[in-house]
Amino acid sequence: MNSTHHPRKILVTGASDGIGKVTARELAARGHHVVIVGRNAGKTQNAATEMRDAIRTSNGPGTIDFMIADLARPTEVKNLARQYTDRFGQLDVLVNNAGAFFAGFIKTPDGFEQTFALNHLNYFYLTELMMPLLARSNAGRVVNVASEAHRGCDLDFDNLNGEKGATAYNGWRAYQRSKLANILFTRELARRVAGTSVTANSLHPGFVASKFGHNNGGVWGPLVKFSQMVFAINEDRGAATSIFLADDPSVATVSGKYFDKCKERAPTAAASNDDAARKLWDVTDKLLDRFR
Numbered sequence: 137m138n139s140t141h142h143p144r145k146i147l148v149t150g151a152s153d154g155i156g157k158v159t160a161r162e163l164a165a166r167g168h169h170v171v172i173v174g175r176n177a178g179k180t181q182n183a184a185t186e187m188r189d190a191i192r193t194s195n196g197p198g199t200i201d202f203m204i205a206d207l208a209r210p211t212e213v214k215n216l217a218r219q220y221t222d223r224f225g226q227l228d229v230l231v232n233n234a235g236a237f238f239a240g241f242i243k244t245p246d247g248f249e250q251t252f253a254l255n256h257l258n259y260f261y262l263t264e265l266m267m268p269l270l271a272r273s274n275a276g277r278v279v280n281v282a283s284e285a286h287r288g289c290d291l292d293f294d295n296l297n298g299e300k301g302a303t304a305y306n307g308w309r310a311y312q313r314s315k316l317a318n319i320l321f322t323r324e325l326a327r328r329v330a331g332t333s334v335t336a337n338s339l340h341p342g343f344v345a346s347k348f349g350h351n352n353g354g355v356w357g358p359l360v361k362f363s364q365m366v367f368a369i370n371e372d373r374g375a376a377t378s379i380f381l382a383d384d385p386s387v388a389t390v391s392g393k394y395f396d397k398c399k400e401r402a403p404t405a406a407a408s409n410d411d412a413a414r415k416l417w418d419v420t421d422k423l424l425d426r427f428r
């Protein structure tokens with residue numbers, strides 16, 4: 137076991153594949169109890185079985201459980217949080233990892249643009265709902281997987297939901313903004329939990345050859361796959377910073393920071409704007425009101 141502290145209860149979203157799956161597997165290998173969340177029951181169960189087999193083979197002490205939720209739907213986020221709380225009653229680390237890039241405009245049945253719903257509203261709402269348990273932990277951590285893709289953009293508070301001109305929707309821009317939102321959310325969250333036992337940090341995992349982007353048709357799918365082949369790091373390396381922030385004793389009291397390659401890094405000015413962070417918090421809070 138690599139970590140110096142006791143086994144912890146860790147919830148990792150989007151862990152049926154990609155960076156989340158490796159993050160969960162490695163944290164379990166360190167002896168923690170990891171609960172993985174996916175949206176596809178069969179795939180998520182298989183991922184859990186695979187991880188359990190790996191733990192058994194290595195005689196490791198960790199445990200894996202799985203739960204299912206479509207995290208782009210606030211009602212499912214809420215059900216997930218309820219079920220988790222009933223089943224496990226303890227949470228030490230929340231890794232908000234589930235996220236995606238949607239080249240085309242998709243509106244969820246709740247009326248949100250899909251990128252905004254999955255990449256931002258989900259992080260915010262799940263964190264809010266899990267906060268009572270995190271606050272009871274002796275050292276609760278929130279780890280938000282953001283991205284270097286946040287560089288070169290600003291939030292558009294008049295069009296957060298990408299609704300204005302579904303025709304003029306720019307999928308990459310929507311993705312960039314959602315990742316900027318992850319950093320701003322982390323910043324404001326850290327400010328709000330300052331002085332408690334809870335910390336919050338965000339990170340860039342690297343450009344990772346996962347299934348990221350493969351969901352898109354047209355030129356996007358092949359384009360992403362080709363770039364990944366040439367430039368990307370593998371999923372094992374891509375999970376390193378998430379694992380570090382979830383488990384490393386050296387960052388136990390660090391909060392409100394953005395990390396890349398397990399090192400603190402300065403995000404853009406737009407991602408360090410406290411007014412924008414506060415405003416985003418308030419707007420998001422209101423948008424979620426009808427689901428509470």
Ligand SMILES: NC(=O)c1ccc[n+]([C@@H]2O[C@H](COP(=O)([O-])OP(=O)(O)OC[C@H]3O[C@@H](n4cnc5c(N)ncnc54)[C@H](OP(=O)(O)O)[C@@H]3O)[C@@H](O)[C@H]2O)c1
Nearest residue numbers: 150151152153154155175206207235283343344346347348
């Ligand atoms: N890959 C990169 O280069 C890169 C770079 C910077 C940041 N990131 C960030 O890293 C995070 C993980 O991405 P990844 O590269 O590991 O992508 P991935 O391989 O596509 O994995 C994404 C995971 O999220 C799950 N997911 C997607 N939509 C969901 C939904 N509506 N509800 C619940 N779960 C859902 C997926 O489930 P399914 O298996 O059912 O699809 C999968 O388990 C994302 O936040 C992404 O923005 C990635």
